[in-house]
Amino acid sequence: MRRSPSIVPDSDDRDIYLVLNDYDRLGRAWCETDEERTDRETIITYLMEGQYRNPVRVVAFRTMPTRGSCTVYCSHGVH
Numbered sequence: 001m002r003r004s005p006s007i008v009p010d011s012d013d014r015d016i017y018l019v020l021n022d023y024d025r026l027g028r029a030w031c032e033t034d035e036e037r038t039d040r041e042t043i044i045t046y047l048m049e050g051q052y053r054n055p056v057r058v059v060a061f062r063t064m065p066t067r068g069s070c071t072v073y074c075s076h077g078v079h
Helices: 040-049
Strands: 015-022 028-030 055-064 069-077
Touching (some): 015 040
């Protein structure tokens, strides 16, 4: 049986933060970002600077490459 490649990064166990943005008539979408810019500090800085036009939610993932899994551990609405 053929196995699909893992979507979990091969790097160390770390947190990844993603932002859901509301684009008005275009709807909501997860913002595209470089892997190096998905840490907590960078996302908070971008939120404070207004990098996201209308952020709705921030979701954090903890990657665990040793177990080959990824777990959502928090989700916060942004107001």
